[in-house]
Amino acid sequence: MLRLIAGFIGKKAIRLLTLLAAVSVISFALVNASPVDPVQAYIGADVMRVGPEQRAEIAAYWGLDRPFPERFLKWANALLHGDMGTSMIYREPVVKVIGERFLSSVWLMALAWTFSGVIGFAAGIAAAMRKDSWIDRLIKGFCYTLASTPAFWIGLLLMMLFSVWLGWLPVGLSVPAGVLADEVILLDRLRHLILPAVTLSVAGIAPIALHTRQKLADVLESDYILFARARGVSGLALIRRHGLRNIALPALTLQFASFGELFGGAVLAEQVFSYPGLGQATVEAGLRGDVPLLMGLVLCSTLFVFTGNTLADFLYRIVDPRMRAGKGMIR
Amino acid sequence: MTLLEVKDLSISFLHYAKGSRRDKTNVVDGLDLEVHEGEIVAVVGASGSGKSLLAHAVMGILPKNVLVSGDVSYKGERLDAARLKRYRGTEIALVPQSVAFLDPLMKVGEQLHAPADGREQAAERRTLFQKLKLSRQTEKLFPFQLSGGMARKVLFSTAAVARTRLIIADEPTPGMHESDVREALARFKSLAEKGCGVLLITHDIEAALRIADRIAVFYAGTAVEIARAEDFSGSGEQLRHPYTKALWRALPQNGFEPLKGAGQASGPAVELGCPFGSCCGSATGRCAEGKPEPRELRGGWVRCVHAS
Numbered sequence: 183m184l185r186l187i188a189g190f191i192g193k194k195a196i197r198l199l200t201l202l203a204a205v206s207v208i209s210f211a212l213v214n215a216s217p218v219d220p221v222q223a224y225i226g227a228d229v230m231r232v233g234p235e236q237r238a239e240i241a242a243y244w245g246l247d248r249p250f251p252e253r254f255l256k257w258a259n260a261l262l263h264g265d266m267g268t269s270m271i272y273r274e275p276v277v278k279v280i281g282e283r284f285l286s287s288v289w290l291m292a293l294a295w296t297f298s299g300v301i302g303f304a305a306g307i308a309a310a311m312r313k314d315s316w317i318d319r320l321i322k323g324f325c326y327t328l329a330s331t332p333a334f335w336i337g338l339l340l341m342m343l344f345s346v347w348l349g350w351l352p353v354g355l356s357v358p359a360g361v362l363a364d365e366v367i368l369l370d371r372l373r374h375l376i377l378p379a380v381t382l383s384v385a386g387i388a389p390i391a392l393h394t395r396q397k398l399a400d401v402l403e404s405d406y407i408l409f410a411r412a413r414g415v416s417g418l419a420l421i422r423r424h425g426l427r428n429i430a431l432p433a434l435t436l437q438f439a440s441f442g443e444l445f446g447g448a449v450l451a452e453q454v455f456s457y458p459g460l461g462q463a464t465v466e467a468g469l470r471g472d473v474p475l476l477m478g479l480v481l482c483s484t485l486f487v488f489t490g491n492t493l494a495d496f497l498y499r500i501v502d503p504r505m506r507a508g509k510g511m512i513r
Numbered sequence: 514m515t516l517l518e519v520k521d522l523s524i525s526f527l528h529y530a531k532g533s534r535r536d537k538t539n540v541v542d543g544l545d546l547e548v549h550e551g552e553i554v555a556v557v558g559a560s561g562s563g564k565s566l567l568a569h570a571v572m573g574i575l576p577k578n579v580l581v582s583g584d585v586s587y588k589g590e591r592l593d594a595a596r597l598k599r600y601r602g603t604e605i606a607l608v609p610q611s612v613a614f615l616d617p618l619m620k621v622g623e624q625l626h627a628p629a630d631g632r633e634q635a636a637e638r639r640t641l642f643q644k645l646k647l648s649r650q651t652e653k654l655f656p657f658q659l660s661g662g663m664a665r666k667v668l669f670s671t672a673a674v675a676r677t678r679l680i681i682a683d684e685p686t687p688g689m690h691e692s693d694v695r696e697a698l699a700r701f702k703s704l705a706e707k708g709c710g711v712l713l714i715t716h717d718i719e720a721a722l723r724i725a726d727r728i729a730v731f732y733a734g735t736a737v738e739i740a741r742a743e744d745f746s747g748s749g750e751q752l753r754h755p756y757t758k759a760l761w762r763a764l765p766q767n768g769f770e771p772l773k774g775a776g777q778a779s780g781p782a783v784e785l786g787c788p789f790g791s792c793c794g795s796a797t798g799r800c801a802e803g804k805p806e807p808r809e810l811r812g813g814w815v816r817c818v819h820a821s
Contacts, residue, residue: 405611412607414628419628427619428616504617
């Protein structure tokens with residue numbers, strides 16, 4: 183068993199390294215080919231006061247005048263030594279920017295991830311237990327609607343309803359404007375977190391609910407449920423004893439595999455609510471050609487999504503006794 | 514004492530035909546059957562003749578789109594929802610045919626222990642495991658880790674506890690090796706000797722004849738004949754129904770005559786006349802007039818107007 187897990191982790195580590203290398207090269211090339219001029223983006227409104235000589239100086243200072251391979255190798259070399267560079271727009275070390283942003287994003291994503299998981303799973307079970315009843319149709323309809331609705335649009339709707347019309351929750355940002363950092367209390371942070379988190383979780387509910395519903399419906403029609411009923415197991419005990427056991431693993435796997443969508447959703451949700459997290463930083467870095475920050479974010483999100491998928495794989499292959507015993511199946 | 518009494522049981526499936534018209538397909542039709550204490554009654558018939566549905570109907574585990582009519586009684590009381598709840602898994606037990614009827618993610622030991630079981634049953638099962646030569650280790654295995662023989666023993670052990678009065682065994686010997694068949698059948702025989710009623714559902718008429726007291730021959734969803742085991746002898750002169758006779762003579766040691774009508778007749782002919790009529794050598798005009806009603810004949814029952 184331990185050898186199995188060690189092998190699993192070893193193979194995954196090699197895959198991660200090759201993946202990160204490939205992502206680095208491709209992202210760097212893409213940024214290089216992008217029409218955004220970092221110098222122009224940096225100067226912004228001061229465009230009239232900056233002459234061509236000064237521009238050239240700024241470009242030289244950032245090393246933008248060097249050819250692409252040289253710049254990439256320099257960046258990669260620094261990265262291998264633990265230096266991710268300095269963000270052009272925030273003028274702070276990339277590690278620090280990402281660290282701060284990650285902290286606020288991680289709460290948002292964790293909350294949304296838990297919400298969507300718990301609500302989706304519960305809704306899926308409810309729908310499957312009363313399959314073809316009005317509650318099943320309601321949940322199914324709700325899920326189809328959610329699945330075909332863009333998250334940012336839901337975000338805008340929620341903002342209009344709860345912030346603008348009802349005035350219950352703040353319109354955006356992660357803390358109240360005009361308040362000193364020391365005076366911000368936890369409740370303020372939470373109030374700012376609610377709408378982005380709800381927006382982000384709404385997108386994740388539909389897949390998990392529909393998947394759980396289908397899986398449980400299949401389980402309930404299986405021979406082993408028939409036999410359990412013949413042995414006197416019924417109602418909720420049937421779901422507890424045989425249902426949950428057989429749907430928990432697929433649901434968890436799906437939930438961990440959704441880290442990619444979670445991150446993608448966070449970019450949109452944070453943008454809508456001006457929530458200063460990783461997603462918003464990514465948009466900024468992209469629009470203003472901040473190569474070091476963008477590269478840092480790309481690597482960071484790759485790691486994040488990869489972790490989610492690996493956990494999903496791990497659950498699927500090692501926790502399921504059938505897969506664990508069929509060792510040949512672990513690649 | 515009569516344990517199980519099935520009277521005029523019909524089972525039909527509802528399904529949507531073209532458009533929104535609902536069609537009904539009769540799968541079991543007007544079935545009568547009795548199982549007494551200490552008796553083994555075998556239900557023998559081809560696949561698709563509705564044998565398994567009979568088992569599921571008695572246990573009350575038919576799917577929702579199924580219509581059931583007729584009476585199922587246990588110990589003289591109608592098996593309604595409340596009584597089913599009381600007896601299912603305690604006095605009435607089902608022995609399914611394959612390991613697919615076990616939860617794939619639940620260890621055997623945990624799974625054997627149904628909610629209705631107490632310490633007594635757990636202890637009984639431990640003794641039973643020893644008797645069946647299953648190691649204690651078996652309890653810690655998942656169903657997929659069981660060999661075919663182990664799986665059948667485990668399935669058997671779900672039912673074989675002292676409080677069980679009626680056992681319904683659904684195909685307990687599918688494609689098994691001869692010695693395994695003998696072993697499996699002996700287990701059911703020993704339960705019957707202790708006073709259990711056993712309803713043995715099988716397509717293997719030879720296996721059934723070895724232990725059963727009475728044989729119900731299934732054709733097109735109904736028992737065309739209920740015969741004593743000793744009636745199956747010689748060239749089948751004691752048998753009452755032409756289908757039973759054909760079935761008996763189709764066995765290798767009895768002439769190996771090809772069996773006609775094994776494909777199960779269905780359609781309007783079945784609705785109107787004798788279901789076996791189109792394949793029967795002695796069919797006459799009377800056979801097409803209506804379904805033959807079951808009648809008692811020489812200590813058994815038969816659904817044939819010509820039988821004597």
